[in-house]
Amino acid sequence: GQQVMQIPQYQHVQEGEDFTTYCNSSTTLSNIQWYKQRPGGHPVFLIQLVKSGEVKKQKRLTFQFGEAKKNSSLHITATQTTDVGTYFCAGQTSGTYKYIFGTGTRLKVLA
């Protein structure tokens, strides 16, 4: 079945450093989403990417969808303590309404 892997599993950074998490799917995706989950909270939608090679920015966050639509990345520039949480990608394959979530990357930001 479809699998979605994320690396790294954990990342500790000093405040102000950059952070990147990578997402890889075993199958070609129709679109990919990114979510953030704060400790003890529920996942909150960040963005959806649909087109091959698509790049979207939200302030300090940059999202990319690979050319083959099998991988994606999230890059945070100059991390802040408010960026703490776990970041998940979720991929959807064509012809289905279901999303398969990645394993997540837990980010800790040291002040």
Next chain:
Amino acid sequence: NAGVTQTPKFQVLKTGQSMTLQCAQDMNHNSMYWYRQDPGMGLRLIYYSASEGTTDKGEVPNGYNVSRLNKREFSLRLESAAPSQTSVYFCASSSGSVVYEQYFGPGTRLTVT
């Protein structure tokens, strides 16, 4: 506008007991989902409902049943709870249109002893 609500927030069951987790959304969304999240893990899809009247299995459906009671409500039933079902359960909904943004409920923390 409450978004997605889930009841109960916490539950402790003994092995073999049954229970139903309730989920409701007030956003007129077509699609609804049930996920489980084990400690330090990602979310795994249990069942989903693309629209009222339809349900489909996700990655880990064994030991669960669902009912899409109407467009607003999607319940998850554990017929005979097992310790392996100890987890946090999240319900989510999506409009099912161009951007399939999923809105999550606050979760139900279930412990099976």
